[in-house]
Amino acid sequence: MTPEDLQAARDRVVPDVVAGGLRVLFCGINPSLTTGATGHHFAFPGNRFxxxxxxxxxxxxxxxxxxxxxxxxxxxxxTNVVARATARADELSAEEFRAGGQILTSKVERLRPRWLAVVGITAYRTAFGDxxxxxxxxxxxxxxxxxxALPNPSGLNAHWTAQTMAEEYKRLRTAVDEDGTA
Known part of the structure; x- marks a missing residue:
């Protein structure tokens, strides 16, 4: 992928991978430029999702x-809190996150997943005012x-290793399995 390919992907919207009645709807912050260019979620090579x-x-x-x-x-x-692709999440405004939280709520009401898992605590806090x-x-x-709320799997999130992240994701999986709806 060339730098030109990546720049051409700026602000692209990548289609959600969704269906009604999912066990878990994972929600990223927003697509990376690599995701925008490929059309595949969490496509940046360093992403640990x-x-x-x-x-x-x-x-x-x-x-x-x-x-x-x-x-x-x-x-x-x-899905994502904010739909448009950027090079970094800090290119998004608080207003975009709040609007994304409203859109996400409507999407969840329509799709009826059992669990919504937001991958990125700061995005969650801003989108939902918590x-x-x-x-x-x-x-x-x-x-x-x-x-x-799950840790952001970006390679830039050095506070979490793949193993410690997997332990938190496993806590969610266990909760999903135990809630009697799996």
Whole structure:
């Protein structure tokens, strides 16, 4: 992929991978330029979403970004708080996050996933106006779905290793399996 390809992907919207009645709808912050260029979620090479999803037991094998449609057979989907592709999340305004939270709520009401898992605590706090939120299950529901805030799988998130991230994702998977709706 050339620098020109990446710049051409700026502000592109990548289609969600969704269906009604999912077990978990994973919600990223916004697409990277690599995601915008490829049309595949979490496509930046340093992103740990796909390995962590497998390590946590959500998928039986490690999927690649190009395999994203397979998520639906596991009752999983992907969307974003903000739909447009950028080089960095800090290019997004607080207003975009808040508007994205409203759009996300409407999407969840329509799709009826059992759980909404937001990958990025800062994005979650801004989108839903919950400055005290911490990683883990949230008190609120959104559009009828239970909510879990997960660590951002970006390679830039050095506070979390793939293994510690997988442990948190596994906590969510266990909750999903135990809530009697799996």
């Amino acid at each position: 796909w390995p962590v999803l497998h390590l946590s037991g959500f998928t039986p094998r490690q999927l690649r970004p190009a395999d994203q449609a397979e998520l639906l057979q596991y009752g999983l989907g992907i 400055r005290r939120a911490r990683i883990g299950p949230q008190e609120r529901t959104t559009g009828g779905a239970r909510v879990w």
